[in-house]
Amino acid sequence: MHYQFQFQDVFAAWPLLLQGTWITIRLSLTATVLGLAVAIACAWGKTSGPKWLRFPINAYIELIRNTPFLVQLFFFFFALPALGLRWSAHAAALVAMVVNLGAYATEIIRAGIESIPRGQIEAGLALNLRRHQVFRHIILKPALKAIYPALTSQFILLMLSSAVVSAISADDLTSVAANLQSQTFRSFEIYIVVALIYLALALAFSGLFRLVYRLALNYPDRR
Amino acid sequence: MRTFGFPDFLFILQAAQWTIALSLIAFVGGAIGGLLVALGRTSDNAFARRAATVFVQVFQGTPLLLQLFLIFFGFPVMGIDVNPWVAAGTALVLNTSAFLGEIWRGCIEAIPHGQREAADALGLHYVARMRDVILPQAFKIALAPTVGYMVQVIKGTSLAAIIGFTEVTRAGQIVNNATFQPLIVFSLVAGIYFALCWPLSLLAARMERRQAQALAR
Numbered sequence: 001m002h003y004q005f006q007f008q009d010v011f012a013a014w015p016l017l018l019q020g021t022w023i024t025i026r027l028s029l030t031a032t033v034l035g036l037a038v039a040i041a042c043a044w045g046k047t048s049g050p051k052w053l054r055f056p057i058n059a060y061i062e063l064i065r066n067t068p069f070l071v072q073l074f075f076f077f078f079a080l081p082a083l084g085l086r087w088s089a090h091a092a093a094l095v096a097m098v099v100n101l102g103a104y105a106t107e108i109i110r111a112g113i114e115s116i117p118r119g120q121i122e123a124g125l126a127l128n129l130r131r132h133q134v135f136r137h138i139i140l141k142p143a144l145k146a147i148y149p150a151l152t153s154q155f156i157l158l159m160l161s162s163a164v165v166s167a168i169s170a171d172d173l174t175s176v177a178a179n180l181q182s183q184t185f186r187s188f189e190i191y192i193v194v195a196l197i198y199l200a201l202a203l204a205f206s207g208l209f210r211l212v213y214r215l216a217l218n219y220p221d222r223r
Numbered sequence: 224m225r226t227f228g229f230p231d232f233l234f235i236l237q238a239a240q241w242t243i244a245l246s247l248i249a250f251v252g253g254a255i256g257g258l259l260v261a262l263g264r265t266s267d268n269a270f271a272r273r274a275a276t277v278f279v280q281v282f283q284g285t286p287l288l289l290q291l292f293l294i295f296f297g298f299p300v301m302g303i304d305v306n307p308w309v310a311a312g313t314a315l316v317l318n319t320s321a322f323l324g325e326i327w328r329g330c331i332e333a334i335p336h337g338q339r340e341a342a343d344a345l346g347l348h349y350v351a352r353m354r355d356v357i358l359p360q361a362f363k364i365a366l367a368p369t370v371g372y373m374v375q376v377i378k379g380t381s382l383a384a385i386i387g388f389t390e391v392t393r394a395g396q397i398v399n400n401a402t403f404q405p406l407i408v409f410s411l412v413a414g415i416y417f418a419l420c421w422p423l424s425l426l427a428a429r430m431e432r433r434q435a436q437a438l439a440r
Contacts, residue, residue, distance in 0.1 A: 003300045003301075062421065062424070063413075063417065065374075065420075065424065066374065066378075066416065066417045066420035066421045066424055067378070067413045067416045067417055067420070068378040068379075068381035068382075068392065068416055069378070069381075070381045070382060070384065070385075070392055071381060071392055071395075071409060071412050071413050071416060072413070074392075074395070074396070074399075074405070074409050074412075075405075075409045075410075075413065078399060078405035078409060079405040079406040079408075079409050079410070081405075082403075082404070082405050082406050083406065160284075160285065160286040160287075161286065161287075162286075163286035163287075163288040163289055164286070164288055164382065166288070167385055174286070174288065174289065187292070187296040188293070188296045188297050188300050191289055191292045191293050191296060191297075192293065194289060195285045195286075195289040195290070195293060198284070198285045198286055198289060199280075199281065199284040199285050202283075202284035202285070203280075203284060
């Protein structure tokens, strides 16, 4: 093995890498917020919406969960513009991530809603709590606690799989790495550094989520 | 520019065999690696536990795409010749090992501690204890999530397209570049993945329901 590792080109490009990291974080957070909105609407539709809504929602979930994210991305970036919708790689990437997360999070949220026994809500009402108090203390908090681990690990999975959007050159961290690679030909060094950035992000976010859980959701369960 | 025709359809459909082949390699290799990871994570040996934990953290904490790139660009650095087959196969096997290993660790830990104590009391060694007592019971609960994870493996093989491995997604890209009919092409590609994955998803959900019923009894 006579390879000379040369990291100086990589480190010289730190402002670009930092910017790519920021875009990856921002993209993941935006997609999560919007994706959760989609998921809450779909979970409502599945659990208490009109019957005819259930088929399209189920079709959406099954379609997204059983096809690769990369293909969904290509579909949004290449196929939709063919129908007349023109948009940037960044917008296509964001929409693909929202649609993808929405499908996975729907099932998680539905499980959270169904984890609250009916009797608990009735008990709250019988204790003369107001509707919004029942929602806040009896439904929302325990439901949030029940789905918190699944939801946060879904966020980390989304952030890691967002590396795939570099395939359409959205300007995320992996796209930055691909550009640097074609300028400096230091592929291995660049990808080592970028993989370490992702690892640091994943560990930092999971640490943060654990801290939030300890501070806000750590109370004894009734079970 | 030409229009999308039957030969293109056939080209994409035939590429499905490479998706299936790559998925099988990833799954079989990942099952062997996953067993090692799961045994390492539940081992009494502190070093084995530590090593397995680091392995899992690295492969679950970095994007699969980056793992693919690191192997694709890193093997030549170490003097190993790579083609997309080797790079994609290695990356997917390692990634699958980490995820299956974590799933199976959960299954092994779900076996009541008394089983292990009973095996110890009977004087069984590690190999006999695992092979005859713990793993057969863990296998039963591991089946449904493992089938479910196969869907992730199949979907993961699509990333091999990015390093130039001609499976379904890459075949779709090639045909799209020639015909520029992305709507048909990527619908077909998505349809092939769906046809491969959906039956597995349904099977996994069914197995899960059955198991829940069996436990409720």
